Amino acid sequence: MSDTFSYLLMAWMDPNLLMLTALGTFAGIYIGAIPGLSVTMAVSILVSFTFSWDVNDALALIVGIFIGGVYGGARSAILLNIPGGPSSVATSFDGYPLAKRGEAGQAIGLSTVMSVIGGLIGTVVLALAAPLLGDLALKFAPRDYFLIAAIGLMLVGSLAEGSLAKGIFAVALGAIIGMVGMDPVTAEGRFTMGQMELMGGIHYVVVMIGLFGVAEALFQLHNLSTQAVKQKVDKIIPSVAMVLKFLPLSLRTSIIGVLVGVLPGVGGEIAALLAYDHAKRTVKNPTSPFGEGAYEGLVAPETANSAAVGSAYVPMLTLGMPGDAVTAVIIGALVIHGLNPGPMLMVENPHIFWFTVGNLALANIFLLIFGLMGIKLFAKVVELPKAVLIPLILVLCTVGSYSLNSSMTEVYWMLGFGLLGYFLKAFGFQMGPIILGVILGPLMDSSYRQAMASVGDNPVELLGEMVSSPLSLILTSALVLVLLSNTPLFGWLKRKRKAASVQP
Amino acid sequence: MSTSKKVPVGEPTFCVLLVIFSLAVLYQAHLISGFSSISSPGAFPLGVAAVLLIAALRVLWELRGKPTHGEGWAASAKRLSHEHFPRHIVVFTLLSVAYLAVIQWASFYISTFAFLVLAIVYLRRGRVLSALMASGISVLAIYLLFTLAFSVYLP
Numbered sequence: 140m141s142d143t144f145s146y147l148l149m150a151w152m153d154p155n156l157l158m159l160t161a162l163g164t165f166a167g168i169y170i171g172a173i174p175g176l177s178v179t180m181a182v183s184i185l186v187s188f189t190f191s192w193d194v195n196d197a198l199a200l201i202v203g204i205f206i207g208g209v210y211g212g213a214r215s216a217i218l219l220n221i222p223g224g225p226s227s228v229a230t231s232f233d234g235y236p237l238a239k240r241g242e243a244g245q246a247i248g249l250s251t252v253m254s255v256i257g258g259l260i261g262t263v264v265l266a267l268a269a270p271l272l273g274d275l276a277l278k279f280a281p282r283d284y285f286l287i288a289a290i291g292l293m294l295v296g297s298l299a300e301g302s303l304a305k306g307i308f309a310v311a312l313g314a315i316i317g318m319v320g321m322d323p324v325t326a327e328g329r330f331t332m333g334q335m336e337l338m339g340g341i342h343y344v345v346v347m348i349g350l351f352g353v354a355e356a357l358f359q360l361h362n363l364s365t366q367a368v369k370q371k372v373d374k375i376i377p378s379v380a381m382v383l384k385f386l387p388l389s390l391r392t393s394i395i396g397v398l399v400g401v402l403p404g405v406g407g408e409i410a411a412l413l414a415y416d417h418a419k420r421t422v423k424n425p426t427s428p429f430g431e432g433a434y435e436g437l438v439a440p441e442t443a444n445s446a447a448v449g450s451a452y453v454p455m456l457t458l459g460m461p462g463d464a465v466t467a468v469i470i471g472a473l474v475i476h477g478l479n480p481g482p483m484l485m486v487e488n489p490h491i492f493w494f495t496v497g498n499l500a501l502a503n504i505f506l507l508i509f510g511l512m513g514i515k516l517f518a519k520v521v522e523l524p525k526a527v528l529i530p531l532i533l534v535l536c537t538v539g540s541y542s543l544n545s546s547m548t549e550v551y552w553m554l555g556f557g558l559l560g561y562f563l564k565a566f567g568f569q570m571g572p573i574i575l576g577v578i579l580g581p582l583m584d585s586s587y588r589q590a591m592a593s594v595g596d597n598p599v600e601l602l603g604e605m606v607s608s609p610l611s612l613i614l615t616s617a618l619v620l621v622l623l624s625n626t627p628l629f630g631w632l633k634r635k636r637k638a639a640s641v642q643p
Numbered sequence: 644m645s646t647s648k649k650v651p652v653g654e655p656t657f658c659v660l661l662v663i664f665s666l667a668v669l670y671q672a673h674l675i676s677g678f679s680s681i682s683s684p685g686a687f688p689l690g691v692a693a694v695l696l697i698a699a700l701r702v703l704w705e706l707r708g709k710p711t712h713g714e715g716w717a718a719s720a721k722r723l724s725h726e727h728f729p730r731h732i733v734v735f736t737l738l739s740v741a742y743l744a745v746i747q748w749a750s751f752y753i754s755t756f757a758f759l760v761l762a763i764v765y766l767r768r769g770r771v772l773s774a775l776m777a778s779g780i781s782v783l784a785i786y787l788l789f790t791l792a793f794s795v796y797l798p
Contacts, residue, residue, distance in 0.1 A: 188795055304701035308661070311695040315668055315688070322675075322684040329675050329688055330668070360732045363766060526766035527777050530759050533739055534785065537746070542795040550743055550798065558736070565727045566654050584687040591682035598681060 146493035149195065150501050156199045160498060163203020164505040170204065171211025171223045173523065176532070178208030178224060179464045179571075180355055183347035186472040187539035194476040194491070199498055201472060205465055206502035209407055209448055210254040210510060213441055214517065217246045226407030226444040229415040233429065233436030240432050244514075248375040249434060250441045251510030252382050253389050257442030258503040260393040261400065261449025266496045268401070268450070269485070273457040273492075276482035281589035282605060284458070286614035288583040291403030291460055293621045295572045303625055305568050313576020316346055318584060336548065343577045344471050345540050345552045350570045351464075352536040353557025356529045358564050363525050376511055381434075388418060388435055389442040396446030403454045404575050406463025407444035414443030449499055455480055456492055460579060464571040467578045650709045653723040658703040665696035731766060738762055751797045756782050 150156040170181045181204050189197035212223030217234035230250065237246040279287075292314075296306035319330040320340025331337040392414035399410035418429075418439035425433035451462025459481030461467035473480050478488055485492055540553040560570055594600040605615045672692040675685030712722065742758040749757075759778035764771055789795040 188789065191794060302702065302705055304698045304705060308695060308698035308702060311691050311698060314691045315695065318688050318691070325684050327675065327684045329684060330671050332671065357732060357736065360735060360766075361729070363731065524767065527763055529735070529766070530762035531781055533742075533762075534755055534759065534781070537743065538785065538789055538795065538797060541798045542789075545796045547743075547747060547798060550746075554740070554743060562657065566651065566657050580691065587687050588682045591686075596681050 143489070143493050146490040147497040149490075149494050150199055150498040153195075156195060156498075157501070159196055159199040160203045160501050161505045161509075163200040164207040164502050165203075165509050167204035167207020167209075168211040168214070168506070168509055169207075169517070171208035171227075172214040172517065173223065173528070176223075176528070177351060177355060178205060178212075179347070179468060179574075180351040180532070181208060182465055182468045182472075183344065183351050184535050184539040186468060186475065187344050187348065187542050189472070190475040190543070194473075194478065195494060197472060197476065198469075198491075198495065201469060202495065202498045203502045203505065205448060205469075206258060206445075206499065206506055207509070209444055210251065210258075210441075210506055213250045213254070214247060217243055217250065217437075224408075226411050226447075227440070228408065229411040229440035230437060230444075232415065233427075233431070233433045236427075236430070236432035237434070237437065242432070244375040245377060245381075246434075246437055247514070248377040248511060249381065249385070250437055251375075251507065252377055253385065253438045253441045254445040254510070255503050255507045256386075256389050257393045257396055257445035258448060258506065259500060260390070260442075261397055261446040262496060262499040262503065263449075264397045264401075264446075265449040265452050265456075265499065269453050269457050269492065272453060273482055273485035276457050277486075278610070279458075279482070280604075280608070280611070281586040281593065282601060283608075283611055283614055284586035285583055285590055286605070286611065286618055287403060287454075287458060288460060288579045288586065290614065290618050290621055291405075291454075292572075292576065292579055292583070293618065293625070294402060295404035295575050297621065297625045302567075306572050309563070309568050309570075309572035310576040313573035313578075314580025314583070315576075316341060316573070317343065317577040317580035323581075323585065324588065341552060342543055342549060343574075344468075344475075344543055345549045346556050346577055347468055347471065347574055348536050348540050349553040349556025350560040350573060352532060352539075353553060354560025354564055354570065356532040356536070357557065357561045359525060359529055375514060385434060385438045388422065389438050391421075392417060392439040392443045393446040396443030397450040399443070400447030400450030400462055401453045403458070403460040403462060404572075404579070406451055406465070406571075407447040410443040410447040411440035414439040445503075452495060452499070456484055456495070457482060459484075459582065461575055464574050467574045470578055650706050650711050652712055652714075652719050652726060655703070655706055658699065658706060661699040662696070662703055665692065665699040668692045669696055734765060735762060738765070746798045752782055752786070755785065 150160055167178065167181070170176045171178055182201055185201060185204065186197075189200065208224065209226055212227030213230045213234065214223065216222040216227040216231035217238050220231050220235035222228045222231050234246050234250070237243065292310045296310045297303050315330065319337055321327070321338050322329055328338055395414045395417055396407070396410040399405055399413060400407070415436060418425075418435045422433075422435045425435045427433045429436050447463070451466045454460045454462050455466040455470060459470065459479070461470055470480050473491075478484060478491060536553055536557070537550055540549040541547065543549050560573075563573075564570065590601055591598070594604065605611045669689070669692040672685055672688040675688055676683040677685065678689075680686065712719065714722065738758065738761060742754055746754045756778050759781055760771075760774050763774035763777055767774065785797075789797060
């Protein structure tokens, strides 16, 4: 117990870790707020720079950037009507009308406090749920891992923006990229086309830097001439009465954020949109109509996307499955540091888990401090010209890719994935599902083969086990439900039900 | 009439390329171990490659019946270039490729400085002095941050 407590407070007591968390949160707010820079991009590049560091130092900085970045996106959504990231899209619906009404300061202040409330709730859920799920995960059979990964990939594919087919294509493409190289069991080459250089596989941090760094930077060149709209920001700290007024809504939407965040592969953007929809349906008398500057429309997505951060760590730390694109990158960071995210992490390295919990809570405290000050500096940084920023991002991507193996091969891969990502993005394919496919694909492959081997390569017996074990049955049912919800049959049933309910 | 409902120019060709790519991936997956066993090293890749191909075909199928811009080859190529490959993106990409090609030959700091100056001057259409300053500060920050603080090996 005392060990747990000391791990929990490690980041609070060590001046170095304290400073790195503060630095990460501060930088994260600006990275998240600058349109064109994303948290995933920053964390992808950072992972390659910090792999020679002590793991706690690296995690402290990454956690800070994650927390700060998710919040930072709201600032540009409110001030410029340009969401800093996908999780802030819903924030701009009412945030920008509030700014146009001259209430940008109040909106930023309230979104800060609500983000902190959501973030702390997410952290508490992580602390309570992960040990329970971790114990349960030790009882999981390989087929259960296969099922969870399949559910995660189906959810990612189906919830991706645009068509389901594009989402599924992106996920499958990621899984293929993840499987390039030597087969971990038989040492046979897969997708290597006879090239020895490919036997070691493609480093997934390079894929991440290419897709989230280079492709995003190239894509941002389309909006080079977009001018920032300056807003007047005055009083920023919200009154206690105002916070208390929106507290019940923030608690409800935090629960939405937590539930969505804990699903493998689904993160803050879906949580924010669902929370916004919940607020629209349940708040009868908003401060203004939704879409025209309702504070409720700001509170709901902001608490939900921040609550999803903590809970996204739950599947990552207990099952080794990313809760969203950023945690997919963090898995890469943990592996680089010789750790193995999954059920054994809680047994072998409990300090990493409790350190992360303490660090998330600390980052939220720093978020409250930095979020309520430095608004003038913020306005200047957000207005940094993209013409300066984008070439610099490419240089950082180059340095990050090179530093992985001190080799230019990784840099060329990065450029290749950057160009591929640009083309895919141009035609409506999302990058997040590709990264999740890269992580989950090999995991599904190994659990599928273990599951098959355990039944002597008998698929009928495996299917029998999938419905006879209670846990596998739940997971199989969930997978079938997700699959069915994406078929025309589900839409037909919904229409039938609606028609039936309308009839007298 | 809104143009957003129309099939983006170049998308059908891109989707056909994705189908061809998926077929090549399926062939490569088959080469791993064929259909030798249901838990062979190639079994799962074969399944994923099949999903990739089905999804690519579905994406192509979804384009069917959607209105196109109804332009000739020359006009479509012009639109494609305008929408997805505007000149400044092409020039920046070529500049980036050139930068990565000479980075080891010309040394990291010199090539980075030159790349930043050229890219900023081009993207901002002038402002040489501020580009020189921004590039100088950036290179200095990279040296301080990555060489001294992060101890990272630079190209």
